[in-house]
Amino acid sequence: MTDRIAELTKLTLEGKMFAEMTATEFDREDIFLSKQEMESKRLCEHILNQKPVLTQYQKMTGFFLCRNGIVVGDAFHRQGHKAWEEMRKDFYLKNIDNLSTLEWQHATADYKKVLEKGIKGIIAEIDDSLKLHTEKEEQEFLSALKNVAETLIKWAHKCSEKALEMSEQTDIPEYRSNLKTLSEALKNVPENKPSSFYEAVLAIYVCFSADPDSVGTLDRYLNPFYEKDLKEGKLTRDEAKEYLQELFLMLQAATHIANGNFTRGGESHFCIGGYLPDGSDGFCDLSKLILEALIDLPTWIPQVTLRWTKKTPKEVFRFALDCERKDPNKRIAFQNDEKRLKCYTEICGFPFEKAVGYTTVGCNEPAFLGAITGSNSKINFARCIETLFHKKSEKIINTKDFDEFYSVFLEEMFSDLETAYEYDNKYNRMRAKDINYLSSIFFQGCIEKARSLTQGAGDVVIASPMYIGIANVIDSLIIVKQFVFDEKIITMAELVSALKADWQGYEELHALILKKGDFFGNDTDRSNYVAQKLYQSLYEFLKDKTNLFGYHWLIGDLIGYNPHHKWFGEKMEATPDGRHKCDSLKFGLGQSEGKDRNGLTALLNSIAKVDPNAIGCGSTVTNLMIDEQLVKNEENFEKTVDMLETYFKNGGVHFQLTYVSKEDLINAKATPDDYKNLRVRVSGFSDYFVKLNEAIQDDIIKRTTQK
Amino acid sequence: MKLRNETMKTIIFDIERNSFVDGPGIRTTVFFKGCNLKCKWCHNPESQNREKEILFYKNKCTWCGRCSELTVDDEHFLCFNDAKEICGKEYTVDEVFAEVIKDKAFYETSGGGVTFSGGECMLQIDLLLEMLKKCKENGIHTAVDTAGHIPWESFEKILPFTDLFLYDIKAMNEEIHKEYTGVTNTCILENLKKLLKSNVDVWVRIPIVPDVNDTEEEMKNIKAFFESYGYPAKIELLPYHAMGEHKYEALGKSVEKFDVPDKEKIEKLKNIVVPY
Numbered sequence: 009m010t011d012r013i014a015e016l017t018k019l020t021l022e023g024k025m026f027a028e029m030t031a032t033e034f035d036r037e038d039i040f041l042s043k044q045e046m047e048s049k050r051l052c053e054h055i056l057n058q059k060p061v062l063t064q065y066q067k068m069t070g071f072f073l074c075r076n077g078i079v080v081g082d083a084f085h086r087q088g089h090k091a092w093e094e095m096r097k098d099f100y101l102k103n104i105d106n107l108s109t110l111e112w113q114h115a116t117a118d119y120k121k122v123l124e125k126g127i128k129g130i131i132a133e134i135d136d137s138l139k140l141h142t143e144k145e146e147q148e149f150l151s152a153l154k155n156v157a158e159t160l161i162k163w164a165h166k167c168s169e170k171a172l173e174m175s176e177q178t179d180i181p182e183y184r185s186n187l188k189t190l191s192e193a194l195k196n197v198p199e200n201k202p203s204s205f206y207e208a209v210l211a212i213y214v215c216f217s218a219d220p221d222s223v224g225t226l227d228r229y230l231n232p233f234y235e236k237d238l239k240e241g242k243l244t245r246d247e248a249k250e251y252l253q254e255l256f257l258m259l260q261a262a263t264h265i266a267n268g269n270f271t272r273g274g275e276s277h278f279c280i281g282g283y284l285p286d287g288s289d290g291f292c293d294l295s296k297l298i299l300e301a302l303i304d305l306p307t308w309i310p311q312v313t314l315r316w317t318k319k320t321p322k323e324v325f326r327f328a329l330d331c332e333r334k335d336p337n338k339r340i341a342f343q344n345d346e347k348r349l350k351c352y353t354e355i356c357g358f359p360f361e362k363a364v365g366y367t368t369v370g371c372n373e374p375a376f377l378g379a380i381t382g383s384n385s386k387i388n389f390a391r392c393i394e395t396l397f398h399k400k401s402e403k404i405i406n407t408k409d410f411d412e413f414y415s416v417f418l419e420e421m422f423s424d425l426e427t428a429y430e431y432d433n434k435y436n437r438m439r440a441k442d443i444n445y446l447s448s449i450f451f452q453g454c455i456e457k458a459r460s461l462t463q464g465a466g467d468v469v470i471a472s473p474m475y476i477g478i479a480n481v482i483d484s485l486i487i488v489k490q491f492v493f494d495e496k497i498i499t500m501a502e503l504v505s506a507l508k509a510d511w512q513g514y515e516e517l518h519a520l521i522l523k524k525g526d527f528f529g530n531d532t533d534r535s536n537y538v539a540q541k542l543y544q545s546l547y548e549f550l551k552d553k554t555n556l557f558g559y560h561w562l563i564g565d566l567i568g569y570n571p572h573h574k575w576f577g578e579k580m581e582a583t584p585d586g587r588h589k590c591d592s593l594k595f596g597l598g599q600s601e602g603k604d605r606n607g608l609t610a611l612l613n614s615i616a617k618v619d620p621n622a623i624g625c626g627s628t629v630t631n632l633m634i635d636e637q638l639v640k641n642e643e644n645f646e647k648t649v650d651m652l653e654t655y656f657k658n659g660g661v662h663f664q665l666t667y668v669s670k671e672d673l674i675n676a677k678a679t680p681d682d683y684k685n686l687r688v689r690v691s692g693f694s695d696y697f698v699k700l701n702e703a704i705q706d707d708i709i710k711r712t713t714q715k
Numbered sequence: 716m717k718l719r720n721e722t723m724k725t726i727i728f729d730i731e732r733n734s735f736v737d738g739p740g741i742r743t744t745v746f747f748k749g750c751n752l753k754c755k756w757c758h759n760p761e762s763q764n765r766e767k768e769i770l771f772y773k774n775k776c777t778w779c780g781r782c783s784e785l786t787v788d789d790e791h792f793l794c795f796n797d798a799k800e801i802c803g804k805e806y807t808v809d810e811v812f813a814e815v816i817k818d819k820a821f822y823e824t825s826g827g828g829v830t831f832s833g834g835e836c837m838l839q840i841d842l843l844l845e846m847l848k849k850c851k852e853n854g855i856h857t858a859v860d861t862a863g864h865i866p867w868e869s870f871e872k873i874l875p876f877t878d879l880f881l882y883d884i885k886a887m888n889e890e891i892h893k894e895y896t897g898v899t900n901t902c903i904l905e906n907l908k909k910l911l912k913s914n915v916d917v918w919v920r921i922p923i924v925p926d927v928n929d930t931e932e933e934m935k936n937i938k939a940f941f942e943s944y945g946y947p948a949k950i951e952l953l954p955y956h957a958m959g960e961h962k963y964e965a966l967g968k969s970v971e972k973f974d975v976p977d978k979e980k981i982e983k984l985k986n987i988v989v990p991y
């Protein structure tokens with residue numbers, strides 16, 4: 009790490025690089041303007057009134073925030089969006105009928121476009137669109153975008169002046185020259201197409217303000233600049249690394265140090281590698297450099313995912329896993345392009361060239377460059393099981409075989425899903441009342457359609473609500489099949505009574521189920537059969553369904569930062585999988601409470617085979633806990649690499665690793681002070697174990713540590 | 716060939732998937748019950764007897780009485796306190812194969828396969844032969860983990876279907892061998908000589924048990940043996956560990972205590988016997 013980056017790292021970790029907001033006093037007569045005119049005018053005034061974060065160590069500047077609620081925010085920070093605020097008050101973390109609850113959405117701006125034509129080019133697009141859209145609302149929207157876009161250029165010019173001023177105050181010749189270069193560069197970007205790799209990174213740095221979330225497919229849109237400059241001798245690999253590090257430090261600094269999310273990876277998440285439109289594997293030297301640059305920094309944000317393809321060389325996969333095992337801050341995860349692209353081409357119907365442009369954002373939500381995640385809800389998927397056994401038991405008590413039981417179950421499940429998806433649409437309808445000026449400039453479809461990002465302007469978007477309790481449902485179905493129909497150990501009536509009594513008086517049955525239940529993850533014929541049958545039903549139900557904007561529904565299973573699995577579970581009666589009344593539900597299909605007993609390959613097989621149609625390629629994560637000893641020994645590490653590669657070849661969608669022993673976790677919960685540095689993967693993000701809330705801590709402890 | 720499959724059954728006490736320690740790559744290890752040695756340090760005492768057995772962990776028992784009529788064939792039995800368990804389950808060749816084939820993709824990526832272990836899997840040579848054949852027919856790499864106290868004819872039978880032998884040398888000194896394993900090492904070493912001469916891969920594994928065979932002399936003798944008859948593809952030293960102790964009690968057997976060797980000692984011994 010260079011001295012300059014070391015200084016910037018220090019400042020970043022001290023919270024001194026945060027873009028504090030400067031308050032702006034608006035003309036009170038603004039309110040006589042139309043909504044769009046007023047909101048965009050204030051936004052522009054806010055932007056130009058901000059002060060760039062600038063120290064003598066920087067080669068880049070120009071990041072600002074709009075999150076004080078006085079002006080409308082961006083796609084990620086919704087403060088100032090009235091409808092959103094109103095909805096959030098009543099529905100965020102407050103579920104409806106214990107079935108659905110509102111959650112955050114993520115998005116990534118179209119940085120490729122910024123680098124291809126500059127904001128000036130985007131303004132030209134707006135001008136063209138203004139000629140086509142003549143409705144007053146459309147005209148107002150497009151004019152607002154144009155004003156904001158022009159303001160961004162002015163803002164860059166303001167930053168340019170500040171950099172020049174700063175350079176004059178600096179005695180160190182190197183820094184003085186850096187700042188002069190910066191000042192010059194800001195006269196060119198993001199207004200115009202960048203003329204170098206440095207300017208390209210700088211353009212992203214400034215435009216990140218419009219959607220401070222994910223930098224998307226960073227390696228592929230930066231690579232043309234990287235290769236050109238290297239070839240022409242204008243750039244060294246080390247210089248490129250420094251620029252990337254300066255960008256990454258800004259991503260870290262974009263979150264306030266006092267915010268709990270400062271040390272969570274999910275705040276900014278992007279992808280490297282994966283298929284290119286021509287069908288080749290896109291992992292290149294720049295992708296490798298990105299990993300190297302990131303791992304050098306003692307930060308938490310951003311986190312990065314390697315998109316694996318069948319063409320990814322083993323050395324690349326091993327290199328990334330090696331970085332991962334050496335990274336104390338757990339910033340690297342892995343995605344299977346084969347499975348995801350099958351989903352995005354076959355189910356969503358995107359052409360291959362577009363489908364390959366996906367990235368994962370937030371915890372692990374799929375989004376495309378210049379698009380948002382099209383859904384914003386969590387679904388209690390296990391509620392239908394509760395309903396059947398506790399409220400509608402007369403419907404199942406006389407079912408003659410598993411198939412008959414299953415069809416009654418399906419009816420209930422579909423009915424819950426219909427309701428839950430309708431709520432998802434309602435959240436979106438509400439959100440559409442807000443107009444997003446800042447992010448809409450950089451999002452596909454908004455300019456052409458003269459419609460805000462929030463109003464379904466995007467054309468490649470995925471809508472993936474997250475199902476909580478999939479594993480509970482699968483295991484409940486398995487137990488019914490095994491205990492009631494296959495082995496006839498109990499009758500359905502007895503099972504119903506046991507559940508209504510929350511297993512009281514049925515302790516032996518409960519113990520028998522926990523010990524002998526053929527649970528998911530053991531790679532047995534029965535457990536695989538039931539799980540695959542369920543995913544097949546879900547696929548058939550969803551394969552032609554889209555949300556109100558026409559975005560295809562998919563299935564995800566992550567929980568995000570909030571313990572929704574606890575909140576849903578604590579209002580639920582007992583379920584056949586051995587779950588007690590009020591116990592948390594499970595999220596994801598990973599290890600659980602020692603129910604997977606046949607080892608990690610068995611679990612990985614079960615997961616990889618569960619969903620051959622790939623309907624589950626929404627916001628899906630698989631957390632794997634692996635014994636630390638396994639990767640300390642080189643020979644075992646090699647075998648671990650092989651094991652995980654096989655899992656992808658077999659059809660697994662995603663994984664991220666935690667290396668830890670169960671004893672560590674139990675001790676950490678008891679004496680957190682001794683384990684301040686213990687970092688674990690949660691639901692698509694990583695965090696310090698001791699900072700997690702108790703429900704999530706318990707959940708992690710319960711997952712088996714696989715040898 | 717009539718014997719094949721359904722009719723032949725054997726007692727298996729465990730099938731462990733995702734094993735990283737029983738040969739190259741990712742493996743599934745099949746543990747046969749029954750052994751013709753009685754090594755005093757054995758960490759799987761439940762593998763020694765060929766029949767099914769009941770393990771009883773007295774300190775966990777609440778004397779609820781549910782198991783008063785328990786027999787070893789009671790497959791569905793469950794002690795709610797984990798105090799009693801039945802060790803061993805009957806498997807046919809096909810049933811074992813059905814488990815082994817599940818991880819084929821993992822074997823292929825990692826150069827792994829199946830390892831037949833025990834106990835002494837070669838005591839049931841006909842059945843083992845069938846299992847090996849079936850695995851080979853399906854392109855699975857096969858390893859046999861043996862103590863080697865077996866007639867050479869048995870080796871000849873399985874050699875064409877075995878890719879690797881994991882072979883133990885427990886002691887070169889004949890008296891020590893006899894005292895601690897119950898048998899002399901003559902046949903074992905003779906078989907090893909022949910194996911080293913044949914085309915099959917051999918990995919030799921040497922358990923290191925303090926005050927039994929942890930001497931430089933032992934290692935030098937092993938080295939001399941290799942120098943005369945050829946080096947195996949790999950030599951592994953397996954330090955003694957006490958993780959099997961509680962199982963002796965559960966089986967009503969008396970346990971012999973040994974120290975756990977320290978790391979430096981192992982390193983030193985290794986340097987004598989391992990040529991690289």
Ligand code: SF4
Nearest residue numbers: 776777779780782794
């Ligand atoms: S069932 Fe278990 S707890 Fe009860 S007497 Fe038998 S061993 Fe003891």
